[in-house]
Amino acid sequence: AQSVTQLDSHVSVSEGTPVLLRCNYSSSYSPSLFWYVQHPNKGLQLLLKYTSAATLVKGINGFEAEFKKSETSFHLTKPSAHMSDAAEYFCVVKGNTGNQFYFGTGTSLTVIP
Amino acid sequence: DAMVIQNPRYQVTQFGKPVTLSCSQTLNHNVMYWYQQKSSQAPKLLFHYYDKDFNNEADTPDNFQSRRPNTSFCFLDIRSPGLGDAAMYLCATSRPSGRAQYFGPGTRLTVL
Numbered sequence: 001a002q003s004v005t006q007l008d009s010h011v012s013v014s015e016g017t018p019v020l021l022r023c024n025y026s027s028s029y030s031p032s033l034f035w036y037v038q039h040p041n042k043g044l045q046l047l048l049k050y051t052s053a054a055t056l057v058k059g060i061n062g063f064e065a066e067f068k069k070s071e072t073s074f075h076l077t078k079p080s081a082h083m084s085d086a087a088e089y090f091c092v093v094k095g096n097t098g099n100q101f102y103f104g105t106g107t108s109l110t111v112i113p
Numbered sequence: 114d115a116m117v118i119q120n121p122r123y124q125v126t127q128f129g130k131p132v133t134l135s136c137s138q139t140l141n142h143n144v145m146y147w148y149q150q151k152s153s154q155a156p157k158l159l160f161h162y163y164d165k166d167f168n169n170e171a172d173t174p175d176n177f178q179s180r181r182p183n184t185s186f187c188f189l190d191i192r193s194p195g196l197g198d199a200a201m202y203l204c205a206t207s208r209p210s211g212r213a214q215y216f217g218p219g220t221r222l223t224v225l
Contacts, residue, residue, distance in 0.1 A: 099144045099209060103155040105154075
């Protein structure tokens with residue numbers, strides 16, 4: 001079975017400091033992993049995806065994530081937080097059969113001015 | 114631009130009064146999904162279509178139904194909305210064995 005665990009329900013950083021949002025996955029095969037961002041009352045926007053190519057994945061808005069098989073992790077990072085990054089972030093793994101995606105419980109990012 | 118569109122963005126209905134939410138896509142993706150998202154929670158999959166093939170989640174209440182008349186459109190019907198059905202409803206699409214889902218902006222449903 002596939003699943004993801006987002007290790008922090010809330011993260012608070014100061015503007016201009018680095019962001020780290022943690023995600024661990026469970027999968028019996030090489031997974032497809034995604035990070036989505038959701039601003040209040042909006043849909044989910046794809047930030048980046050890992051699909052068994054390069055392990056360091058660059059996404060939109062300066063975000064990137066590194067796939068580490070040995071640690072079963074796919075943490076999301078950004079060197080310098082911006083006020084507009086304040087949102088909910090979801091780590092998602094795709095199932096190896098069918099068309100289902102499995103969501104983490106989300107991490108709420110607060111950016112302090 | 115290719116996209117996923119949901120209408121309306123905000124829907125108010127009365128307790129027990131049927132309501133239909135609409136989703137359309139210009140991505141020509143085979144798979145369409147409906148999620149329910151309550152406040153401060155992750156989206157919960159209700160069902161999805163692979164072309165005309167309907168796949169219902171085991172814990173989706175019978176009160177929720179869906180129709181997909183063609184590739185572009187998919188509808189969510191709530192036959193008798195209860196107060197607990199108030200939520201954001203998200204439509205998403207993907208290719209089969211697809212690399213990502215693409216989401217619409219959501220419909221915020223209020224039940225009075």
